[in-house]
Amino acid sequence: MNDVNGVMLQFFHWYLPPDGTLWRQLAERSRELAETGFTALWLPPAYKGADGGSDRGYAVYDLFDLGEFDQKGSVRTKYGTKDEYLAAIAAAQDAGMQVYADIVLSHRLGGDDTEEFTATPMDPQDRNRPIGEPRTIRAYTVFRFPGRGGKHSTLEWHWWHFNATDFDENDPGFEAVYLFEGKRFQDDVDLDFGNYDYLLGNNVDIDSEDVRTELLHWGRWYVETTGLDGFRFDAAKHVRPDFFLEWLAHVKEHAGKDLFAVGEYWKYERDDLERFRERTDGQIMLFDTILHDNLVQASRDAEGYDLRTVFDGTLVQDDPTGAVTLVTNHDTQPLQTNEAVVEPWFVPHAYALILLREGGYPVVFLGDYDGAEYEGEKDGETHRIVMASHRWLIDRLMWARRERAYGVQRDYFEDPRRIGWVRTGDEERPGGVAVVLSSGDAGVRRMRAGAPDARYVDVTEHVKDPVHTDGEGWGDFGCEAGSVSVWVLET
DSSP: OGGGTOOEEEOOOTTOOSSSOHHHHHHHHHHHHHHHTOOEEEOOOOSEETTGGGOOSSSEEETTOSSOSOBTTBSSBTTBOHHHHHHHHHHHHHTTOEEEEEEOOSEEOOOSEEEEEEEEEEETTEEEEEOSOOEEEEEEEEBOOTTTTTSSOOOOBOGGGEEEESOOTTSTTOOOEEEETTOOOOSSSOOGGGOOOOOSSEEEOTTOHHHHHHHHHHHHHHHHHHOOOEEEETTGGGSOHHHHHHHHHHHHHHHTSOOEEEEOOOOSOHHHHHHHHHHTTTOSEEEOHHHHHHHHHHHHOTTTOOGGGTTTTOHHHHOTTTEEEESOOTTTSTTSTTOOOOOGGGHHHHHHHHHSSSSSEEEEEHHHHHOEEEEEEETTEEEEEEEOOOHHHHHHHHHHHHHTOOSOEEEEEEETTEEEEEEEEOSSSEEEEEEEEESSSOEEEEEEOSOSSOEEEETTOSSOSOEEOOTTSEEEEEEOTTOEEEEEEOO
């Protein structure tokens, strides 16, 4: 991605209205987004969820229903119909962007009927510890997909295609994770709660040969149907890494082209992230959750946070080609369970830190780009949220990344409250870019830029006066208090 200074746009947020218009919006905006500098789009899950036309796609009901069948009370998904989805993908690719699909392989919800079978209740806080004897439970584990009528696949799902659930219709008040008879939790998953194979709903049993065959078949069908360019794997810490690797290799072979892949492994321990990267032979990138946490902390503690440490312990620091860097996503935006908000004043700083540096594959969040207004429930109360649009500034940073952020990177991280760096440019793009950001007072950072005896201007327009470099390319590049400035060679 760095060869072309690629930038991904997460083209959705959690609280989009369920009006079925997202795919049409994408088709209409594709040319504009590509001209801005976005080279790829990450789209939300496109298949039918348990709540039909209002489901965000993560409560998976039918992977084969892309808004084609009357199921769960709706033909379309939250985002539109299958035809609109395919048209949006085509429009984005015609504009020169890649398209990545959000893939959920770990669970299913919204079963068509219940069935009874034997399961052992396990402690939700320690899935290795039984809290009762095996018992007969009743759960919605039958998936017949009556609206689809066997098109694309004839497999009906039953309890033996899953290994666990968390609700017994026979005893709804008892809290447990029920491990099904003859089943086990996967090895080589995250160790939270003793074993984090189970996440929610009916947990897909990757050990089942029927399941593995079906998921591989679905992958072939999906890339053949859509022509997509890559995937974001949801809930990566809940599925064995080797299955992601097997699935991806199978789908790549069928597609006849390389396919991008990034996994959502939401943890803040670098050892866990590195282990997943190793277990997938470095073929699946990961979101840099540690950098995200550092950005959140920096925004919350302006006076106490040492900006020189913002990359300490991050994935992008030690594995720059394996890290997808982010500021916000649908899981961390306000009112979400994993809410972790970069404070608005620091959002421009954060995007400069991911967009204008050498390492990482940056992703811009639609809520930060377009802004967002919505209501949601949290802690028993209704809240109204307004996320400001940072589009103008992000567009400026995108331009600087596309046109000037090349060549050698030099860091000037001497001050805990004001840091800077330069990219020196190359033969095709001389002059490079110089970036200064402050969490405190206004001031300057003396840095050696890419062009001697030159005049640099701040594309953010925060500082109006130009900077003149000396015969060796040194200049006093400044920024305003609590602000960021991006300096480029005046043309």
